[in-house]
Amino acid sequence: SGSNLNLVVIGGGSAEEIEQLQAYGKKNGVVVMALSGLSSEAMRSVLRNSVAVVGLAHGEAFGLTPIEAMALGTPPIFVNEGGYRETVVDGTNGRLVKRGDFASWKVALDQAQEQETRAVWAEAGLARIEELGLTPERHAQRLVDKLRPLL
Template sequence: MDGIRRAVEWADAIPFKNRGGFLDFASLVPDSKPLHLHFLESKPGIFDDVNHLNSDGTGFWRAKLVHMLQFYHRRRIISSFQRFKKNKSWIINANSKFSASRLWKEYQIEGGVLYPVVDISEFNSNPTNEEKEALRKLRSQGIPYLVTVGNMSRFKGVFEALEHVSGCDLDLVVIGGGSSEQNQLFRKKADSLGVDVQILSNLNSIEMCAIFRNARAVVGFSHGEAFGLTPVEAMAIGTPPLFVDFGGYTDTIVDGVNGRLLSRGDLEAWRKAFEQAKDEETRESWAREGVTRIQELGLTPERHVERLKKSIDSITTV
């Protein structure tokens, strides 16, 4: 602890990241020391209900003691952010416009936006022979499919993907998955909806690129993803991203320009989008615009450092 205090005293300014939990580290920083917080996301289950649900959407009952502890924990987290309201030398940048809106909703703090660094060097538009071999091992040729990425938590919305794919004559490939029990429940749900599914885990970058590149589209149904890397990876590789119109997805996808943003539960709109993503001219146009969008967002380390320096300069001169 003494070493941390000496480092804080030595530094001209303190930049650090936080995923929405209690700001323990900030308690070691005096008000006189400029501090920049990169706010990544809200703490799961503290400001939302969806993280308390089972993966299939059932559940939610919790004992009164758990609710009381959660209430206490939420108040403690909110209290730890209050120093930012009183100090002009302390600022917060969120990792997306959506995260910035959550920062205001949960803490009544207005923050800027500092997009994260996204390494897309392995997600290029040119397929390799290794990819083709990987695809041959992982998928049966000629069967169209959609791909979604995530674990089996309700937050990721993987079960909801089944409901939107049902009746569209498309397989669903899940990169991620969960426990054997969760995967079994997922397959049972898929069977009841007539959807052929495949769960793939521990893929290397070549295998993941192969699955992405050959999909009809990459889809996502997360309940408030703070930023969301998956649409960016899909755009980099040239596969249409079709995502719910909520969360950080709205920062990266421009509806109808480089992909689609669709309402959760509008099954007909999703069905039409799956057909739209089949059209070669549309795919090529979205792929071009996707590369342009990535460049506009400036997700490189150089742009990130440039923006971070600008923010820190603004508080070291106060």
């Protein structure tokens, strides 16, 4: 509330959950849009033009969604749990925030709107992707290495 931001939910959630989220958003002055069935190009466009990619999933085994955000230069802001801690380094390439700490979530969203912070996080995010060996080139090479013995 009071952030002047909209929320875009991409995929996931039942119709009932989306309706509840939209009603809660309306009550708090936040527009909630639910998008599904997006092409890869459309999804990249939405993510690239977002203030941040935010995630609160429970029990996430590996933080791939933050990697997708970082690859596009969009700040990742994720709950400080599970696999998100494998890819996001708090305050370096995005934010890891305690679930339910609403003041800290607001601070993180404010930081994500600062151009200097966005630039620093974007550069650090690309470095993290490289460090973890998750670049498209490295993925392609691993695939070739796996397939070559089968030929």
